[in-house]
Amino acid sequence: MNTPQSKRAMGREIKAAVWTARHPGAILTPGAAVTAGLELGWTTTGGIVGGTAAALCGWYRAHPDTFDAYAAPRMRAWRRRWSVYLGPRWHAALRACDLYTIHRKTGEERFPRIIRVRSYSPTVDTLWLKIPAGQHARQFEARLPELTEALRVERIAVERVKPGVIGLVIERSEPFTETIDAPDMPHETDAVDLKSVYVGETEYGHDWRLPVLGQHTFIAGATGAGKNSIVLSQLRAIAPLIRDGLVRLWLCDPKQMEFAKLASIAYRYAADEGACSELVDEFVDDLRSVQRTFADNGKRKITVSRETPLNLLIVDEIGALLAYGDGSIARNLRKQLAIVGSQGRATGHTMTALVQEPTKDTVPVRELFTTRICLRVTSAAHVDMVLGENARLRGAIADEIPNHEGTAGIGYVIRERTRVPLRVRAAYVNDTEIDQLVTFVHTGRQGSGHLTVVA
Numbered sequence: 001m002n003t004p005q006s007k008r009a010m011g012r013e014i015k016a017a018v019w020t021a022r023h024p025g026a027i028l029t030p031g032a033a034v035t036a037g038l039e040l041g042w043t044t045t046g047g048i049v050g051g052t053a054a055a056l057c058g059w060y061r062a063h064p065d066t067f068d069a070y071a072a073p074r075m076r077a078w079r080r081r082w083s084v085y086l087g088p089r090w091h092a093a094l095r096a097c098d099l100y101t102i103h104r105k106t107g108e109e110r111f112p113r114i115i116r117v118r119s120y121s122p123t124v125d126t127l128w129l130k131i132p133a134g135q136h137a138r139q140f141e142a143r144l145p146e147l148t149e150a151l152r153v154e155r156i157a158v159e160r161v162k163p164g165v166i167g168l169v170i171e172r173s174e175p176f177t178e179t180i181d182a183p184d185m186p187h188e189t190d191a192v193d194l195k196s197v198y199v200g201e202t203e204y205g206h207d208w209r210l211p212v213l214g215q216h217t218f219i220a221g222a223t224g225a226g227k228n229s230i231v232l233s234q235l236r237a238i239a240p241l242i243r244d245g246l247v248r249l250w251l252c253d254p255k256q257m258e259f260a261k262l263a264s265i266a267y268r269y270a271a272d273e274g275a276c277s278e279l280v281d282e283f284v285d286d287l288r289s290v291q292r293t294f295a296d297n298g299k300r301k302i303t304v305s306r307e308t309p310l311n312l313l314i315v316d317e318i319g320a321l322l323a324y325g326d327g328s329i330a331r332n333l334r335k336q337l338a339i340v341g342s343q344g345r346a347t348g349h350t351m352t353a354l355v356q357e358p359t360k361d362t363v364p365v366r367e368l369f370t371t372r373i374c375l376r377v378t379s380a381a382h383v384d385m386v387l388g389e390n391a392r393l394r395g396a397i398a399d400e401i402p403n404h405e406g407t408a409g410i411g412y413v414i415r416e417r418t419r420v421p422l423r424v425r426a427a428y429v430n431d432t433e434i435d436q437l438v439t440f441v442h443t444g445r446q447g448s449g450h451l452t453v454v455a
């Protein structure tokens, strides 16, 4: 491309024409309204506009899930585009942070141009910026604290989208300011739906529910991010099924911290790496034996009962297990977890793995897990490793969650239908509530004569 030589800037009328071509809606929408008013009459046009608004209100009230997933992000993005990120305001913020260039010959100020606004959640916007020659994502990274203040937002992250285009992920406010109480333990097994177990709240204030039956769960988060609280919330929510022998816990607990308290209610419990590997072998043997029984009886899918319970394998610190020793344990684990991942859902063998740092050792096994959760992580690269490509650019800035207890349990999941990140917070289960869980299970088992088997 030739470097421009002229000292004259582009004419105003040409700039206006270019702007109109880039934003046809800004002319077409009022134009269509006026044309409709003149052609159809103002009453009919008012009726059409009112009818559309009423239909949207009806949708909003009647079907919050689909409205929040499809209509709300578009409407929000449009509103923000024409209010918050409007030209003069946007330019003032960039100018204050020195994030613009000056054309050497014409002296014209050149600002990164907003080419796309997405607002997948009420609290996070993603802007795509076409940056002028001479700018780079690094300059934005260096000025993020200033830009965050200038835009009056909570935090901002930068991603390079493609040559000449960067993404700014802007978190406008923190939806979670309070700890969420631990789930109650229902008394009756009928009160539990294993396909939808309460573990906390979403940024919309709805229940955050996870399936325990038929899905494998991968939880990543730096130390202190609150990974355990997700598992412990699940276990409290399904407590009567553990008590009644409808769910069997298989625990690999190399760290021996919170989960060690659960050893007495586990069906199998292992702490050191060798024992964990043996436990997983036994879990796969059990899976095989259920497969054989199913083959004999012509069954294809599990119905959870005492005879065919749900077997839940929880592997804490899977990263450490996969990186441990001479590699034989890691190889065995990878092979066995692949079997559980591909065949366990039908037989009622599901697994949950927790990892502090998603690394090259854990990435291959990550693919085995159908539900993935990313709490606070220490590197921007970890987010896409856990949640999939472009998750961070779409708003999952889990690496930007501040490292303090007030944010523990906060993270992101990817919504199934729209592939958009959802900010969530797990309920917090404290030590007393873990003890309550253990007592609840033991008391019920004694009452029913059900025996606890501990490895």
Ligand SMILES: Nc1ncnc2c1ncn2[C@@H]1O[C@H](COP(=O)(O)OP(=O)(O)OP(=O)(O)O)[C@@H](O)[C@H]1O
Residues within 6 Å of the ligand: 179, 180, 221, 222, 223, 224, 225, 226, 227, 228, 229, 257, 356, 405, 407, 408, 409, 410, 425, 426, 427, 428, 429
């Ligand atoms: N869901 C939560 N809500 C609020 N606070 C929480 C939550 N989970 C954990 N915390 C707080 O954060 C602290 C650290 O949590 P925890 O040790 O369970 O995190 P972790 O991710 O499991 O860490 P590690 O990998 O080191 O075991 C807890 O002691 C607790 O005070």
